[in-house]
Amino acid sequence: xxxxxxxxxxxxxxxxxxxxxxxxxxxxxxxxxxxxxxxxxxxxxxxxxxxxxxxxxxxxxxxxxxxxxxxxxxxxxxxxxxxxxxxxxxxxxxxxxxxxxxxxxxxxxxxxxxxxxxxxxxxxxxxxxxxxxxxxxxxxxxxxxxxxxxxxxxxxxxxxxxxxxxxxxxxxxxxxxxxxxxxxxxxxxxxxxxxxxxxxxxxxxxxxxxxxxxxxxxxxxxxxxxxxxxxxxxxxxxxxxxxxxxxxxxxxxxxxxxxxxxxxxxxxxxxxxxxxxx
Amino acid sequence: xxxxxxxxxxxxxxxxxxxxxxxxxxxxxxxxxxxxxxxxxxxxxxxxxxxxxxxxxxxxxxxxxxxxxxxxxxxxxxxxxxxxxxxxxxxxxxxxxxxxxxxxxxxxxxxxxxxxxxxxxxxxx
Numbered sequence: 001x002x003x004x005x006x007x008x009x010x011x012x013x014x015x016x017x018x019x020x021x022x023x024x025x026x027x028x029x030x031x032x033x034x035x036x037x038x039x040x041x042x043x044x045x046x047x048x049x050x051x052x053x054x055x056x057x058x059x060x061x062x063x064x065x066x067x068x069x070x071x072x073x074x075x076x077x078x079x080x081x082x083x084x085x086x087x088x089x090x091x092x093x094x095x096x097x098x099x100x101x102x103x104x105x106x107x108x109x110x111x112x113x114x115x116x117x118x119x120x121x122x123x124x125x126x127x128x129x130x131x132x133x134x135x136x137x138x139x140x141x142x143x144x145x146x147x148x149x150x151x152x153x154x155x156x157x158x159x160x161x162x163x164x165x166x167x168x169x170x171x172x173x174x175x176x177x178x179x180x181x182x183x184x185x186x187x188x189x190x191x192x193x194x195x196x197x198x199x200x201x202x203x204x205x206x207x208x209x210x211x212x213x214x215x216x217x218x219x220x221x222x223x224x225x226x227x228x229x230x231x232x233x234x235x236x237x238x239x240x241x242x243x244x245x246x247x248x249x250x251x252x253x254x255x256x257x258x259x260x261x262x263x264x265x266x267x268x269x270x271x272x273x274x275x276x277x278x
Numbered sequence: 279x280x281x282x283x284x285x286x287x288x289x290x291x292x293x294x295x296x297x298x299x300x301x302x303x304x305x306x307x308x309x310x311x312x313x314x315x316x317x318x319x320x321x322x323x324x325x326x327x328x329x330x331x332x333x334x335x336x337x338x339x340x341x342x343x344x345x346x347x348x349x350x351x352x353x354x355x356x357x358x359x360x361x362x363x364x365x366x367x368x369x370x371x372x373x374x375x376x377x378x379x380x381x382x383x384x385x386x387x388x389x390x391x392x393x394x395x396x397x398x399x400x401x402x403x
Binding site for chain 1: 287288291295363364383384385386387
């Protein structure tokens with residue numbers, strides 16, 4: 001017995017749209033494929049005509065990367081800094097976002113100040129940021145590298161929007177039941193703001209994992225360097241780097257890809273619902 | 279914690295990666311004595327005794343000599359405690375014959391390895 005079609009009668013077939021999406025997906029995956037292929041062969045990326053299929057692929061470029069630079073140390077530094085940035089940003093952004101849902105004198109000015117600060121690029125504030133970090137005595141530490149990402153204005157507003165979408169009667173009921181402000185946030189608001197949490201985690205992860213300029217300034221000793229700095233150092237000490245360089249790039253990409261593939265559903269839901277909820 | 283929780287992807291994937299890393303490190307622990315051994319033969323396939331085998335280690339730019347070994351009566355040489363993961367091997371005999379340099383790439387530093395025979399030939403005029 002033929003399976004009934006889910007397509008409403010009279011609507012156009014799905015396959016042309018799917019075919020286009022498959023083609024576009026392949027086009028978008030070509031750079032990733034090229035990076036992986038070059039990491040397996042080490043062939044010149046400017047070779048013409050280019051070889052689509054890798055010739056004599058091997059994994060020894062990855063072994064070279066592992067031993068020629070302290071990759072494990074760089075990875076550990078990046079993981080710790082990113083974990084600190086995510087944990088800190090969740091704490092501070094939630095607190096700031098919740099505070100901005102309250103009515104207090106000057107709230108409008110605070111919001112205006114935060115919004116206007118978004119216009120200032122980080123490069124413009126890097127000297128004060130350095131001086132503050134130095135004053136706190138956390139230069140060349142994991143905390144010092146994570147410090148600028150412990151609170152981000154975009155994520156504060158993501159949480160603010162998410163918290164404002166929760167019906168006030170729910171919060172009033174919790175308050176009548178005797179919950180403290182902190183417990184209202186942790187027990188009522190955060191469970192209803194999973195998409196905002198996911199957005200915060202994704203953005204902080206991407207910013208922290210890829211950060212180059214701030215770690216370059218805040219870190220002094222080689223053993224505290226993160227993966228992007230390690231990549232720059234790798235380039236500066238190695239000759240004939242093509243294969244090993246691309247192997248390094250793949251190794252840097254793998255943790256992010258693994259996390260994205262594991263949490264794909266939550267990430268996409270978080271980004272799209274944040275976009276529509278406003 | 280129930281067994282069902284272990285099958286969740288946020289738990290299963292890190293656990294699988296951890297198991298992979300542990301298994302790989304256990305394998306390394308049992309095979310990292312730095313032993314590189316092989317045989318030197320002549321063009322007719324006869325083992326060559328007393329040949330010198332040189333291990334060249336790669337630094338950042340070129341290969342430099344690191345260690346030498348001499349073949350025994352069966353034409354077998356053996357390097358021990360070789361802390362390298364990439365290098366080249368070349369055999370030379372007292373009468374001027376030598377082999378082509380054999381590229382050696384290992385999966386980890388000090389990996390115990392058996393190299394295919396090095397064949398020594400008289401240099402071409």
